[in-house]
Amino acid sequence: MDFLAELNPQQQSAVMAGEGPVLVLAGPGSGKTRVLTQRIAYLIGAVGIRPYNILAVTFTNKAAREMESRVQDLLGARAHGLTLGTFHATCARILRREAEHLPFKSNFVIFDSDDQLGVVKQALVDLNLDPKRYTPQAIHASISNAKNDLRLPDAYPVQTYRDEVVKRVYTRYQELLLVSNGVDFDDLLLWTAYLLEEVPTVREKYARRYEHILVDEFQDTNLAQYTLIRHLASVHKNIFVVGDSDQSIYAWRGADYRNVMRFEQDYPKAQVILLEQNYRSMQSILNVAMAVIDRNPYRTVKRLFTQRGSGEKIVLHETYDDREEAVYVVDMIASLVGRQQARPGDFAIMYRTNAQSRLLEEAFLHRNLPYKLVGAQRFYGRREVKDVIAYLRLAHNPADEISLSRVINAPARGIGNKSLLALRTHAQKIHLSSGELLLELGQGGGSAHAGAFAGRTHASLTTFGALLAGWRAMVAEVPPLVLMDRILEDVGYRNYLDDGTEEGRERWGNVMELRRLAAEYIEHDLAAFLEDVALVSDQDTLEDSVNVPTLLTLHAAKGLEFPVVFIVGLNDGTLPHVRSFDDPEAMQEERRLFYVGITRAKDRLYLVIPLNRSAYGYSEPTEESRFLKDIPVDLVEEEGQLRRRSPLASSYRHDRWESPAPAATRALQPQYSPGSRVQHPVWGEGMVLSSRIQDDDEIVDVFFAGVGMKRLAASLARLQLKT
DNA sequence: ATGGACAATGTTTTT
DNA sequence: CATTGTCCAT
Numbered sequence: 001m002d003f004l005a006e007l008n009p010q011q012q013s014a015v016m017a018g019e020g021p022v023l024v025l026a027g028p029g030s031g032k033t034r035v036l037t038q039r040i041a042y043l044i045g046a047v048g049i050r051p052y053n054i055l056a057v058t059f060t061n062k063a064a065r066e067m068e069s070r071v072q073d074l075l076g077a078r079a080h081g082l083t084l085g086t087f088h089a090t091c092a093r094i095l096r097r098e099a100e101h102l103p104f105k106s107n108f109v110i111f112d113s114d115d116q117l118g119v120v121k122q123a124l125v126d127l128n129l130d131p132k133r134y135t136p137q138a139i140h141a142s143i144s145n146a147k148n149d150l151r152l153p154d155a156y157p158v159q160t161y162r163d164e165v166v167k168r169v170y171t172r173y174q175e176l177l178l179v180s181n182g183v184d185f186d187d188l189l190l191w192t193a194y195l196l197e198e199v200p201t202v203r204e205k206y207a208r209r210y211e212h213i214l215v216d217e218f219q220d221t222n223l224a225q226y227t228l229i230r231h232l233a234s235v236h237k238n239i240f241v242v243g244d245s246d247q248s249i250y251a252w253r254g255a256d257y258r259n260v261m262r263f264e265q266d267y268p269k270a271q272v273i274l275l276e277q278n279y280r281s282m283q284s285i286l287n288v289a290m291a292v293i294d295r296n297p298y299r300t301v302k303r304l305f306t307q308r309g310s311g312e313k314i315v316l317h318e319t320y321d322d323r324e325e326a327v328y329v330v331d332m333i334a335s336l337v338g339r340q341q342a343r344p345g346d347f348a349i350m351y352r353t354n355a356q357s358r359l360l361e362e363a364f365l366h367r368n369l370p371y372k373l374v375g376a377q378r379f380y381g382r383r384e385v386k387d388v389i390a391y392l393r394l395a396h397n398p399a400d401e402i403s404l405s406r407v408i409n410a411p412a413r414g415i416g417n418k419s420l421l422a423l424r425t426h427a428q429k430i431h432l433s434s435g436e437l438l439l440e441l442g443q444g445g446g447s448a449h450a451g452a453f454a455g456r457t458h459a460s461l462t463t464f465g466a467l468l469a470g471w472r473a474m475v476a477e478v479p480p481l482v483l484m485d486r487i488l489e490d491v492g493y494r495n496y497l498d499d500g501t502e503e504g505r506e507r508w509g510n511v512m513e514l515r516r517l518a519a520e521y522i523e524h525d526l527a528a529f530l531e532d533v534a535l536v537s538d539q540d541t542l543e544d545s546v547n548v549p550t551l552l553t554l555h556a557a558k559g560l561e562f563p564v565v566f567i568v569g570l571n572d573g574t575l576p577h578v579r580s581f582d583d584p585e586a587m588q589e590e591r592r593l594f595y596v597g598i599t600r601a602k603d604r605l606y607l608v609i610p611l612n613r614s615a616y617g618y619s620e621p622t623e624e625s626r627f628l629k630d631i632p633v634d635l636v637e638e639e640g641q642l643r644r645r646s647p648l649a650s651s652y653r654h655d656r657w658e659s660p661a662p663a664a665t666r667a668l669q670p671q672y673s674p675g676s677r678v679q680h681p682v683w684g685e686g687m688v689l690s691s692r693i694q695d696d697d698e699i700v701d702v703f704f705a706g707v708g709m710k711r712l713a714a715s716l717a718r719l720q721l722k723t
Numbered sequence: 724a725t726g727g728a729c730a731a732t733g734t735t736t737t738t
Numbered sequence: 739c740a741t742t743g744t745c746c747a748t
Contacts, residue, residue: 059738088738113737185738220738253737353735409724416724537738555736577735593736615734616739 007031007038014273015039017240021233021267023218023260024242027302028289028599029280029561032242036214037067039240040082041074043212051082053211055232058086059220061532061540063559067216083210087225088185088535091192094206095183096527101199102191107527109182109393110534114381115402116140116184123172134165142166143173147186148222148254150193179433181399189224196231207235217559218243218263222254226262239267245300246293249555249593251585278304280561282311284635285601291631293595296588313637314605316628321612321619322356322569326363329566329608333549334367336564344370345547348562350554350597351569352577357551360568364549374538374552384497384507385514389533391487392480395471396526398435411496414460419453423461426452435468442466467491480529481518554597565601567594568608571622594627607636671714672700672721679720 007015011031014024015038026032040056043049058064064085071079083090092110099106111119120136120143143166146156153171158164177183183191196203213233215221218241221229233239241263248257264270278286286304294301319325329349336342349360357373364371379385387410390403398404401424409415415423420434426449427437441449441458442465453461467490474483488494488511497507521529538556550562569575575594580586598605607628612619672678672691678700679685691700700714 061738086738188738249736250738252735355734412725414724418724535738553736574735579735589736614739618739 007034008277010273010275010277011035011038014275015042017271017273019236019238021237021263021270022240023263023267023270023272024240024275025260025272025300025302026242026244026275027278027304028244028247028596029278029306030275031279032216032244032275033063033067033070035275036216036240036242037070037074039214040067040071040079044075044078044082049211051079053209054082054214055090055210055212056082056084056214056216057090057229058084058216060537060559061086061089061535062537063216064089086535086537088188089531091188091228092531092535094192095188095195098195098199098202101195101202103178104181104183107181107397109180109397109400109403110188110531111177111180111182111184111402112380112534113185114386115182118402119173119176119184120169122176123169126172126176127168129165129169134162134169139166139169143170144186145254146170147184147190148224150190150224150227152190152194176401179399180401181397182402186224189222189228193224193228193231196228203231203234206232211236212238213240215239215241215243217247219245219248219257219260220250220255221259222256223259224254226256226259230266237267246296246302246592247558247596249558249589249596251589274302276302276304278306279308280602281306281599282308282603284311284313285598285605288314288605288631288635289595289598291635292591292598292627295630296591312604314607314631314635315639316607316609316631316636317639318609318611318624320610322359322610322614325568325608325610326359329360329568329606330363330367330369332566332606334369342564343547344549346563347549347566348557348560348564348600349549349551349566349568350557350600351551351567352554352574352593353569354553356569356574360551370546370548372546372548372550374550374556379510379513380533380536382507382510384511388484388488388493388511388514389530391471391491392484392526393530394435394468395475395483395487396530398439398468398472399433401434404435404438408464411491411493413464413491414456415464419457419460422453422457438465439469439472440465442469475526480521480526481515483526484515484518554593557600558596561600561602563602564604564606565597566606566608567597568610569613570607570609570625570628571611571613572624572626573622574613575625575627591627594625672719677722679722685722 011034014022014035017039024032024035026035036056040054043054044051056067058067068084071082071084085093095102095108096106099108117136117140120140121131124131124134124136124139151157153167153174156163156167156170158167177187196206210232213229215229220243229239243257243260245257245260248255251257264272281289283306286306290304293299317328319328333344333347336347337344351357351360361371361373380389387407390400390406393400393403394407405420408420423434423437427434430437430449432440437449438461441462449458452458470490471483471487474486493511494508497511498504517533518529538553552560554567567575576587576590580590609624609628611621613622614620672688676688677685678688688700700717700719
């Protein structure tokens, strides 16, 4: 196969590795997607493995699509039958097929994060717990962590009283999901792992089928994912994983890069292949990246090198505040585009938190320049979009209580909280779900339950039930689009949204956008549409055909590359985020996040530091990101000196374990604290108002009676502390 | 049952 | 500050 000639020796040995487990440690830009796709092509084209017997898993749909199209390019129709998809989608498919072994039916719905929060709230209500004391988000995070660790409610470890509470909520939460015939994201993995573990016939079936398994972004797997892969590979043991611990940025979601080490333990005979050559970035960018990541302890050092050339210095730019930062970025882009040094689509602007996109968007809008923003919930999180999806979900699976309560009164049709509660109570009494009871009412079987509801309530419920029954009958007969149109028509959704205001028109526009997406599902049914909609990731919404700058979080940037990258908001508290300060592990992850951002850049990199940051409407001075201090000064070009910069590392040093802590150990402790009394040779006795360490000295503000406030350097002013 | 007004409360990252 | 939720008046 001639395509092998285009690979370097390491890539070749990965692509053509023989049977057995293989671990590929791939630095950024080292062509790992290429290796994965070429290996699939090699297995099919040269080894003669049937596509049907190969499984390749990724984390995002975008990555899956990318691989799919590259495999297509290499093999064309010969690739037909290959299983290639995200972890979640692959698991969903297995679960639908094997539902008979599971506590839900194969038309289960997938609850998104909003729904999940709703279920937690409901569980709190059911258990009479105060949501003020136990915030649903925090409880949900604990539940999610447990699931990622493969712990069902019964096995939830209880050490504190809070654990006890979480355990009860978790139990109720699972009950509620099952009643609705629903699963959450974590369940997709959890149930699949459980299925493969507990049902040997099923495990055998899949493990026999998948002669070769390939896993992308292996460092981001959690225990559930690791376990299910292990089971799937249990017969043939041909498991080929690609990852980079330095790019592990999802620990908060249960990902454990130690799975890389676990892999080496579980498969001691695994071949390990290191890909270090970078095909993406200029050397200057790689040097900065290495300077930053080398400060992390306990890592395999990778020497990133490229043949692309040394490249320009990285630009470090300070601005007065985040407003000005946004203006600077947009101006710079406009000017580079104006001078024809780059195309608008070459730029990406990356930030730590989503909230930071706002000022940037405003700056673009202000200059009337287009941009695109990565973020799915910007669309799928909209009320109107969620409503329409909920209608479809309800038609698909009437047991879905969450969707039911969402749409039963939107638009208002006289079924308020009271009526809904009555419906639920009565349904429970006769062992039906609310949706099933509604259907029964709608199909004319209403008289049997007439006594259960007040006249008006009964009428409204019956009317809605009849609508639902009509949609339900259509589900199997017509494409999703037709059903959707019928629903919109039946409930008068357009009138409900379009109130003549700009906002109303926009909302209806969003519904039409969803309609366009549904229109693509002709071959595939409603179930497929709902599943895809539930499993879209932020990255998936990225449209790369449009030639405009991209705004995205550092997390969303993983796996992407851009000619020119701006990383903004480089101050302590934002890039290492405050919430990571007291946790060394989290701190290391912040550093990796910065590293991921840096290594997205192909040609030029701009690091922007706002000296003041507005939070809650107020502007506050900030310190620059501590990570910047690790960048050797000769690698950067500084701009916008609004204040004296603290020195960057004077040269590149390889003392990875000697953390940049010397600054802290050398740092002086303040000798004077506010309120203490001091004696000055000239001004007499005074009281210390404040004191701070600056450079190598202590600066003390002292108030002297009859003299006023004086600012003194402790080393010069012969102050004496009075006891 | 519905909608408006005010209060509280909160900001990490997302399949 | 901006969103979200809760309470109250219609």
